[in-house]
Amino acid sequence: MSTQSAVLSSLRPMSLCVDAAGAIVSAGPTTRKVLGDIVGTPLFDMLDVSRPKGIATLSALRAQSGAKLHVRARSAPETPMVAQIAMDEAGGMVIDFGFGIGVAEAVRRHGLTAADFSATDLTLEILFLIEAQQAAMAASRKLNRRLHVARLAAETEATTDGLTGLANRRAADLTLRTLEAGETPFSLVHVDLDFFKQVNDRFGHRAGDTVLQDVARDLTKAVRPGDLAARIGGDEFLLVFPGLADADQLIRLCERLIGRIERERRMNDRIYAISASAGIALWHGGSDVSTEDLMGQADRALYASKAAGRGRVTLAEPRCQPPPDVSPKAPGNFADGS
Incomplete structure (x- = not known):
């Protein structure tokens, strides 16, 4: 390699020199890294000019001296390049390459580093x-x-109750507003635990929290995917069943749920039992009854269940009025464990 070519390779590592006959006589180190061993190869055997079109001879290429060309090397067709030509006194030419906007992909594909480029590049x-x-x-x-x-x-x-993991009142309100805006029938079940106060009084609030968590699991098992089980007060819960407004089916569901809640439980070597009362309200769609009205119906039905002796479910009547007073019935069944 001549001194001139060595200097050129150092300053412009992405260049190559072509003699007057069109043969490649030298190539910079980065050019060789990308295009391979091309010295001695006729220029147009390894290079295609894609823009401007129709450049396939040395004379046509010389006419583009100083202009920006878009080229592809046949040994690296996946790497488009840009090029600029400068003529020398002997009729040869120097071609300087660059990667244009594809530089990042070219660097990745060919494993190039800062050493492969001119310091001023x-x-x-x-x-x-x-x-x-x-x-x-x-x-x-x-x-x-x-x-x-x-x-x-x-x-x-x-939207989650921190103690039980059920939805909270906010989530219930959001769900009811969404259902109210649609036409899909749905139902509400308002559930309130019976004799829960005796658990708190006798065993303490931590025991009461355990009971609430246990009941929450019962409620979760009672609903389907897409239904809502929410804790809306201390020992009050709300079940929402989108698409379900069959009274008989809901009554059977509530009776099974109350039966699960009434099972005997053990705490601190004592057996205790609680119960639950429920009120059902139905919305069949197409009416002007608001969710607030529906909640009122479910609430009145719940109080009717408590007035009738607790541990039961009542289907709401739209005109059902709450009783003036609900006196406590028999307390939960507490007995010493054996």
Whole structure:
């Protein structure tokens, strides 16, 4: 390699020199790394000019001296390049290559580093900007994922009862507003525990919390995917059944649920039992009854169940009025465990 070619390769590592006959006489180190051993090869045996069109001879190529060309090497067709030509005194030419907007992909594909480019080549700055952009985008995606997870967690916390894991009153209100805006029939079941106060009084509030959690599991088993089980007060619960407004089916469901709640339980070597009362309200669609009206019907039906002796379910009558007073009946069955 001549001194001139060596200097050129050092300053412009993505260049090559072509003699007057069109043969490649030298190539810079980066050119060889990307295109392979091309010295001695006729230029048009390894290079195609894609733009401008119709350049397939040396004379046509010489006419483009100083212009920007879009080229592809046959040994690396997956790497489009740009090129500029400068003529020498002997009729040969120097061709300087670049990767244009495909620099990042070319660097990745051919394993190029900073050493493969001239120190004054803006490619290094472009690569830095690309890497910085990718890092910023990765950080942004990570932040967005964290924000999304945090938002979901906040939404879940805002609509979940912390003690039982059931939905809370806010979630119930949102569900009822959504159902009210549609035409799908649905039903409400208002459930209130019987004799729960005796559990708190006799065993303490931690025991009461355990009972509420246990009842929550019973409620969860009673609903279908898409239904709602919510704790809306101390020992008050609401079940919402979209698409279900069959009174007989709901009554049977509530009777089974109350039977599960009434099973004997053991705490601190003592056996105790609680019960539950329920009120059902139905919405068949197409009426002007609001969800507030429906909740009122379910509430009145619940009080009717308590007035009738507790541990039972009542189907709401739209004109049903709450009793003026509900006196406590027999307390839960507490007995020493054996």
